[in-house]
Every structure is written in structure tokens, then in C-alpha cells.
Amino acid sequence: MKRTPFIVRFFGATPKQGWIAIAIAAAITMILLPALHLLVPAGSPFHVSAYVITLIGKIMCYAIVAVAMDLIWGYTGILSLGHGLFFALGGYAFGMYLMRQIGRDGSYQSDLPDFMVFLDWKVLPWYWTGSDSIVWAIVLVLVVPALVALVFGFFAFRSRIKGVYFSIITQAMVFAAMLFFFRNETGFGGNNGFTDFKRILGYSITAPEMRVSLFALTAATLLATLVLGRYLVTSKLGRVLAAIRDAESRVMFIGYNPLYYKLFIWTLSALLCGIAGALYVPQVGIINPGEMSPANSIEIAIWVAVGGRATLIGPVLGAFIVNLAKSIFTVAFPEYWLFFLGALFVGVTLWLPDGVVGLWRKLREKRAAGVAK
Amino acid sequence: MIPRIFLLLMLLLGCAAQAAPNPVLVRQLAVEESDDKIAAIRKIALTAEPEALALLQQLADGSLKDDKGEEITLNNRVRRELEGALAVLKLIDPDVNVRYKAVKEVATNVDAAMAPMLAKARDRESDPKIRALLVEIHALATLKDEDPKIRLAAAKGLASSADPNTKAVLKAQSEPANETEVEVRRAAFQSYLAVKDRLTLAENIGRVFSGLSLGSILLLAALGLAITYGVMGVINMAHGELLMIGAYATYAMQGLFRSYFPNQVDWYLLAAVPVAFFAAAAVGVLLERTVIRWLYGRALETLLATWGLSLMLIQAARVIFGAQNVEVANPVWMSGGIEILPSIVLPLNRIVIVGFALFVLMLVWVLMNKTRLGMFVRAVTQNRAMAGCVGVPTGRIDTVAFALGAGIAGLGGVALSQIANVGPDMGQGYIVDSFMVVVLGGVGQLAGAVWAALGLGIVTKFIESWAGAVIAKIVVLVFIIMFIQKRPQGLFALKGRFVES
Numbered sequence: 001m002k003r004t005p006f007i008v009r010f011f012g013a014t015p016k017q018g019w020i021a022i023a024i025a026a027a028i029t030m031i032l033l034p035a036l037h038l039l040v041p042a043g044s045p046f047h048v049s050a051y052v053i054t055l056i057g058k059i060m061c062y063a064i065v066a067v068a069m070d071l072i073w074g075y076t077g078i079l080s081l082g083h084g085l086f087f088a089l090g091g092y093a094f095g096m097y098l099m100r101q102i103g104r105d106g107s108y109q110s111d112l113p114d115f116m117v118f119l120d121w122k123v124l125p126w127y128w129t130g131s132d133s134i135v136w137a138i139v140l141v142l143v144v145p146a147l148v149a150l151v152f153g154f155f156a157f158r159s160r161i162k163g164v165y166f167s168i169i170t171q172a173m174v175f176a177a178m179l180f181f182f183r184n185e186t187g188f189g190g191n192n193g194f195t196d197f198k199r200i201l202g203y204s205i206t207a208p209e210m211r212v213s214l215f216a217l218t219a220a221t222l223l224a225t226l227v228l229g230r231y232l233v234t235s236k237l238g239r240v241l242a243a244i245r246d247a248e249s250r251v252m253f254i255g256y257n258p259l260y261y262k263l264f265i266w267t268l269s270a271l272l273c274g275i276a277g278a279l280y281v282p283q284v285g286i287i288n289p290g291e292m293s294p295a296n297s298i299e300i301a302i303w304v305a306v307g308g309r310a311t312l313i314g315p316v317l318g319a320f321i322v323n324l325a326k327s328i329f330t331v332a333f334p335e336y337w338l339f340f341l342g343a344l345f346v347g348v349t350l351w352l353p354d355g356v357v358g359l360w361r362k363l364r365e366k367r368a369a370g371v372a373k
Numbered sequence: 374m375i376p377r378i379f380l381l382l383m384l385l386l387g388c389a390a391q392a393a394p395n396p397v398l399v400r401q402l403a404v405e406e407s408d409d410k411i412a413a414i415r416k417i418a419l420t421a422e423p424e425a426l427a428l429l430q431q432l433a434d435g436s437l438k439d440d441k442g443e444e445i446t447l448n449n450r451v452r453r454e455l456e457g458a459l460a461v462l463k464l465i466d467p468d469v470n471v472r473y474k475a476v477k478e479v480a481t482n483v484d485a486a487m488a489p490m491l492a493k494a495r496d497r498e499s500d501p502k503i504r505a506l507l508v509e510i511h512a513l514a515t516l517k518d519e520d521p522k523i524r525l526a527a528a529k530g531l532a533s534s535a536d537p538n539t540k541a542v543l544k545a546q547s548e549p550a551n552e553t554e555v556e557v558r559r560a561a562f563q564s565y566l567a568v569k570d571r572l573t574l575a576e577n578i579g580r581v582f583s584g585l586s587l588g589s590i591l592l593l594a595a596l597g598l599a600i601t602y603g604v605m606g607v608i609n610m611a612h613g614e615l616l617m618i619g620a621y622a623t624y625a626m627q628g629l630f631r632s633y634f635p636n637q638v639d640w641y642l643l644a645a646v647p648v649a650f651f652a653a654a655a656v657g658v659l660l661e662r663t664v665i666r667w668l669y670g671r672a673l674e675t676l677l678a679t680w681g682l683s684l685m686l687i688q689a690a691r692v693i694f695g696a697q698n699v700e701v702a703n704p705v706w707m708s709g710g711i712e713i714l715p716s717i718v719l720p721l722n723r724i725v726i727v728g729f730a731l732f733v734l735m736l737v738w739v740l741m742n743k744t745r746l747g748m749f750v751r752a753v754t755q756n757r758a759m760a761g762c763v764g765v766p767t768g769r770i771d772t773v774a775f776a777l778g779a780g781i782a783g784l785g786g787v788a789l790s791q792i793a794n795v796g797p798d799m800g801q802g803y804i805v806d807s808f809m810v811v812v813l814g815g816v817g818q819l820a821g822a823v824w825a826a827l828g829l830g831i832v833t834k835f836i837e838s839w840a841g842a843v844i845a846k847i848v849v850l851v852f853i854i855m856f857i858q859k860r861p862q863g864l865f866a867l868k869g870r871f872v873e874s
Binding site: 077163 | 667
């Protein structure tokens with residue numbers, strides 16, 4: 001039998017309805033919303049404010065992380081409580097470039113970032129070499145989180161750490177990293193992190209055009225992630241991953257080595273998180289070690305759980321539901337947000353094991369059964 | 374020569390002058406010029422006689438009258454001199470405690486002029502501990518003497534010191550810039566090495582002790598987690614919040630005692646122990662019955678659900694007790710410390726905590742190994758299906774084990790309230806640490822948890838003293854990740870056959 005070309009397999013994995021949905025989403029995020037933001041005057045009811053653009057852009061970054069989390073948790077059954085680390089590493093890698101782009105416009109008018117002047121450092125540390133080049137920044141964004149994940153994953157998966165053990169170890173990892181980045185001597189701005197960015201490639205970061213460009217870029221990345229995810233989970237590799245999730249011992253008995261499969265999807269997931277982090281930082285304008293707090297990482301899992309594990313659109317929905325709720329709650333009833341979030345954790349695990357996507361499917365099946373009668 | 378004459382005079386007059394001040398001495402003090410007064414005070418102080426102390430005390434009180442019955446006035450300069458003299462004279466106070474305090478005070482500010490006085494106090498001292506200190510201070514005071522022989526003796530005498538300050542002085546004395554005689558330099562250096570070794574030893578003892586106390590806290594936090602994880606195979610992410618509940622129960626008991634039994638306030642802590650246990654156990658049962666029970670066999674979901682519970686408990690604590698830390702005071706019988714060396718004080722509250730952890734450990738050991746309930750718990754830990762087959766009510770054991778684990782966490786909270794801040798977020802940091810103890814020690818093993826907790830505590834404290842707290846934390850985490858590579862089952866693995874799910 002003739003092998004189908006890769007390109008055909010890659011794009012063929014997403015069905016026709018999927019492509020239509022992607023086209024609609026792309027039209028909204030890349031044409032409609034930017035146009036409403038840029039062209040419609042601020043007084044008009046159709047004007048989309050900078051706040052909304054930034055909020056949706058931020059949540060789309062979270063959605064990329066959620067999809068990455070879903071690949072490793074929903075499809076492979078490995079719950080990571082440390083994905084915030086890869087997100088933050090990507091953010092820091094791009095943040096270094098943004099800090100260098102400030103140039104002499106900082107409060108100390110120095111070539112060095114302000115926090116280094118404050119620490120009385122005279123030269124850039126070696127790991128900041130080349131950070132003024134965007135190409136190098138992108139290389140770092142792609143390589144650093146993936147490399148960290150590769151090394152950590154190799155040791156963890158090789159000794160067959162799994163289940164609760166793996167989850168807690170990843171939490172310990174992100175916790176240790178947070179402590180490390182909190183130190184001023186680490187050279188990443190201590191607990192203030194990076195902020196006060198001015199430019200990307202010489203263009204002002206606060207300009208509306210820059211804002212919608214980043215927004216559209218994020219949307220494109222999210223859609224590309226979904227297409228890639230769809231290809232992966234329908235491929236043979238995806239089926240091995242699901243098999244590892246359901247019965248790892250049997251997969252080994254059949255002759256597969258789960259190590260490489262797990263390592264691949266784990267590293268890919270970290271890479272996607274890193275990209276999301278790099279897109280997040282210029283839109284939000286700050287990155288600090290708080291992003292690595294264990295609470296933030298575990299929240300990623302709840303986005304996926306709310307939307308529905310082992311579905312690709314679920315995590316995206318979950319990220320939007322939880323974060324929009326957070327934006328509303330923390331303003332309207334700040335004391336009750338933690339109660340709500342906690343109840344969401346408990347309620348979703350108890351009553352909605354397949355998330356809102358599972359709920360919708362169930363309702364549709366019920367209706368179909370009713371019609372058949 | 375003059376002091377000797379005074380000594381003689383005083384010996385002659387001493388017996389008679391118990392109550393009334395010696396007129397000869399009073400006359401010396403009743404001079405106009407401040408400089409003369411100071412000189413007189415010095416002279417009197419140097420005699421180091423009880424009579425001199427009484428006299429100067431009277432002078433300080435303003436009750437000393439001169440021949441004409443007029444009060445002897447003091448200006449600030451004289452008064453300062455007088456206070457210094459009194460401090461030194463306290464060295465011959467009849468009360469041992471006053472003398473001890475005086476020695477400590479004098480030790481912080483040794484002056485070469487004090488040497489003869491110190492020698493006298495040393496020779497009359499009967500208490501061996503104070504005497505040893507006086508020997509040391511005297512040696513310090515004579516280290517700068519003009520006579521090289523005295524300097525040499527002083528340098529040699531200081532070898533038995535255990536004071537960081539002495540170490541620095543000896544180091545300086547062993548350098549050519551400060552000391553001309555080779556002999557003295559060599560002796561000073563020898564003594565410096567001896568003092569340094571003694572101090573290093575003391576520091577290490579202190580580190581081991583603070584490691585033990587950290588280990589005790591870790592043990593109290595991890596024991597409960599080890600039981601629930603062993604029995605049910607789930608990690609309760611709200612375990613840290615059960616510690617918090619124990620601490621807040623202690624706080625509540627303190628408030629209760631303050632308002633209803635103000636005379637027995639110091640014993641609130643004892644009353645808090647059972648209250649904290651049952652409060653945390655009750656919350657534990659509630660969590661198990663309402664949430665965890667329904668997630669049986671879904672360990673990862675349990676992780677998320679219990680995390681949600683922990684968020685709710687934290688917020689509940691914020692609503693009830695406020696977001697600020699609350700103040701829990703050490704009872705009087707727990708404050709203070711035991712001094713093993715001048716530089717090392719072991720705080721009493723930490724000693725009590727180590728003892729308390731031992732007590733809880735004993736209790737758990739008896740419960741697990743000597744009772745029927747403990748046998749059931751161990752049976753379910755080893756093989757749930759088999760235990761169920763032979764009639765162990767596994768569902769009920771789950772609840773009881775969870776209550777027990779939660780209760781022990783509550784006890785940990787009582788201990789924690791005595792050394793750490795009590796606030797809504799206090800439990801958050803403990804889940805990872807306690808889990809590390811469980812991982813390191815192996816599941817279902819008390820001995821494993823004990824060794825792991827103490828080992829982690831001591832190693833952490835040692836690394837902290839070299840590299841700081843943050844690096845210590847990172848090193849320990851990296852070490853544990855490496856350790857799991859070699860021994861995924863922990864230090865002490867249960868022997869037996871297990872079916873891997």
C-alpha cells in the first residue's frame with residue numbers, strides 16, 4: 001500500500017467541520033476583533049477596548065498551555081503540576097529580549113537592565129549574551145523549556161515514576177524553580193521579575209497595532225496548536241499514548257518502550273508552554289516568579305478538567321470559562337473567588353469527569369436516543 | 374601600693390563598719406572635684422570587698438552622707454563611672470545569680486584596668502562555672518599586659534574559652550603586627566586553634582539540634598500523610614491545611630484560657646493538644662466522607678479535588694480569623710533556653726517540640742502495632758482486596774485512618790504554632806516537604822518516615838549554613854529526585870508482593 005504523504009496526513013487529520021471552525025475563529029481573531037479595535041472609534045458601541053483585547057489575548061495564551069497540558073494529561077494520563085515552569089521559562093527567555101529592548105530608556109539610563117544597575121552589576125552575566133537579538137530570543141524560547149523538560153522527563157520516566165509520585169515531583173520542581181528565581185543573584189530581577197517593557201523590534205509595545213499583531217499571532221499559534229494536536233492524537237503515536245494512559249504494563253509487554261513516547265509528548269508539551277509564555281509576556285507586560293507558584297500550575301489542570309480531558313476543544317473552552325470567571329469574580333466578589341475555584345476543583349472531579357464537552361456529548365446522546373424512540 | 378593600704382585599713386575597720394559606712398572612704402568620696410571623685414571610686418572599686426560594694430551602692434542611691442551629714446552629689450560623668458564600678462563589684466555579690474549576670478556583662482567589655490580586680494574576684498569565687506568564666510575574662514584582660522610572661526600565660530589560659538569574641542582576640546594576638554614576642558604569638562595561635570575547634574563543634578551541635586527540631590516538625594506533618602497515603606493511595610493536598618486547623622485550634626484555646634482561666638493561661642497548650650487533634654480529625658472525616666470516598670481509584674482526580682478543598686479551607690480561615698497572622702504566645706514554661714556553650718543556646722520550645730514529636734510517634738507506634746485497629750490499617754495498606762476478603766471493613770478503616778492522619782496533622786499544627794507564624798497560608802509549604810519525607814522513607818513504614826524526616830531536617834540545616842536557605846531547598850529536592858532514580862520504593866520498602874495497577 002502506498003503511504004499517504006505527511007502533508008496530507010497532517011492536514012487531513014482535522015475533519016472538514018474542524019477546518020470551517022478554524023476558518024471562522026481565524027476570521028474573528030485576525031480580522032474582525034483587530035478591525036473593531038483599530039478602526040472603530042472609541043465612543044462607538046462596537047469598539048473593542050484595549051482591555052478586552054489584552055484579556056482575550058492572555059486567555060488564548062492560557063488556552064495554548066491548556067492544550068499542551070491536555071496532550072500530556074488527557075491523552076497520556078500523566079498529570080503535571082509543574083507546567084507553570086515551562087510557561088514562565090518561555091516568558092523569561094523572551095522577557096530578556098524585551099528588557100534589552102528598553103535600552104537606555106530605563107530609570108537609570110544605563111545599557112544594563114534597571115535591576116542589574118540596582119544590584120550594582122557592571123556587566124551582563126554570561127547567560128544574557130546575545131539577548132539583544134530577537135532570533136536568539138526565539139531560539140531560547142523554543143530550546144530552554146524543552147531542554148529542561150527533556151532532562152527532567154528522562155530521569156523521571158526512566159525510573160518509571162508515575163501517577164501521584166510524578167505529580168508531586170513536578171510540583172516540587174516548580175516550587176524549587178520559583179525559589180531560585182526569587183533570588184536577586186539569579187540575575188532575572190528577583191521577585192519583581194521583568195517589567196516596564198518599551199519595544200519589540202524597535203516598535204512601541206503599547207501601540208494598538210502592536211497589540212493586535214500580538215493578539216493575532218497568539219490566535220494563529222493557538223489554532224496551529226489545535227491542528228498539530230489533532231494530527232498527533234489521531235496518529236499511531238497518539239494511539240500508543242492513549243494505550244500508555246490506559247494500561248502501561250500491557251504496552252510494555254507488547255514490545256513498546258513507553259519511555260520515548262512519554263518523553264516526546266512531555267517535551268512537546270513543555271515547548272508549547274514555552275511559546276505560550278513568550279506570547280504572554282509582551283501582552284501582559286510583566287513576568288515574575290509568581291508565575292511559577294505551585295498554585296498557578298495546578299490551576300492549569302482545572303482548565304483542562306473543566307473543559308474536558310482527552311478532547312482538544314475542551315481545554316480551550318475550560319481556559320476561557322475559568323479565566324473569564326476569575327476576571328469577573330476577583331472584581332465583583334474578591335473574597336469568594338477562592339471558594340468558587342475550590343468548589344470548581346471538587347465539583348468538576350466529582351460530577352463532571354469529562355468536563356463541559358462530556359456534558360454536551362451526553363446531552364446530545366440523550367436527545368438522539370429520544371428522537372430514535 | 375595604695376590599694377594594699379586600703380585593704381589593710383578595711384580589714385581593720387571592716388568588722389565594725391557593716392552598717393555605718395567607713396568614714397575614711399566616705400571622706401575620699403566627699404571631695405569637690407569630679408576627677409578626684411572618679412579616682413576615689415576607682416580606688417574603692419579595686420579593693421573588691423563587699424564593703425566597697427555596699428558603699429558605692431549607697432552612693433548611687435544618694436543615701437550616702439558626708440561628715441557634715443550632707444548628701445554627696447554626683448554629676449553625669451561620675452555617675453557613669455560609678456555604674457561601671459558597680460557592675461564590676463557585682464562580681465563579688467553574695468548571690469550566685471547576680472554574680473553570673475555580672476560576669477556575663479563584664480565579659481562584653483573587658484578592660485586591662487580591670488585585671489587586678491578580676492583576679493581578686495576569681496580567687497574568692499566558689500562557683501566552678503563562674504570561676505571558669507572569670508579565669509577567661511582575667512586572661513583576656515591581661516593579654517595586653519606589658520610583661521610578656523603574663524601575656525604568655527594569658528594566651529595559654531584562653532585555650533579553654535568557647536567565645537567567638539575570644540577567638541577574634543586570639544587571632545589578632547597571633548599576628549606580628551600586634552605582638553612582638555614569638556613565644557606569645559605561638560601560644561596565642563595554639564589557643565586560637567583550640568577555641569576555633571571548640572566553636573566549630575558547638576556550631577555543629579547547634580545545627581544538628583535545629584535539624585532535629587525541623588525534622589520533628591516534618592515528622593509530625595508527614596506521619597499523618599504517610600498513613601493516609603499508605604492506606605488509600607491518595608495524596609491529600611489539604612494536609613497542610615489540617616496543620617493550619619491544629620494551629621488555629623491552639624490559638625482559639627489560648628483565647629479561651631485568657632478570658633476564662635486567666636490564672637492557668639500557661640497550661641492552654643496542654644488543653645490545645647486534644648482539641649486540635651479532634652478538630653482536625655473531624656474536618657478530616659468530613660473531607661473523606663463527602664469527597665475523597667467518591668473518588669476511590671482515581672488518585673490524580675483526588676489530588677485536584679483535595680487541592681480545591683485546601684483552597685476553600687484557606688479562604689474559610691481568612692474569613693473566620695482574618696487574613697493577618699494571629700499571635701500565639703509561648704507559655705512561660707516553654708520560653709527561654711538551655712545554654713550548652715556561650716555561643717549556643719538551645720531554645721526550650723524546640724526541645725519541647727522534639728519531645729512532643731517523640732510522644733506522638735510512640736502513640737502512633739502503639740496504635741499501629743499493638744491494637745486491632747492498627748492491624749486492620751496495616752492489612753489494608755498491604756493488600757486492600759485480601760484484607761477485604763478476610764473480613765476487614767475496608768471502608769470504615771479508610772475513614773478511621775483518614776481521621777487519624779488528620780488528627781496527627783492537627784497535633785503537628787499545635788507544635789508549629791509555637792515556632793512559626795499562624796496564618797491562613799501556613800500549611801501551603803508543608804505538603805511538598807511531607808510528601809518528600811514519605812517518598813524518601815517508603816510508604817507504610819513508621820521507621821522510614823522517622824529516619825527520612827530527621828535526615829532531611831539535619832541535612833537541610835547543614836546545607837543552609839553553607840549555602841543559604843533557598844539553595845538548601847533546591848539541593849534537597851534535586852537529591853530526592855536523584856534518590857528516586859535509585860530506590861523508587863523508598864529507604865524502607867515493605868516486603869511482599871504487590872500487583873502494579
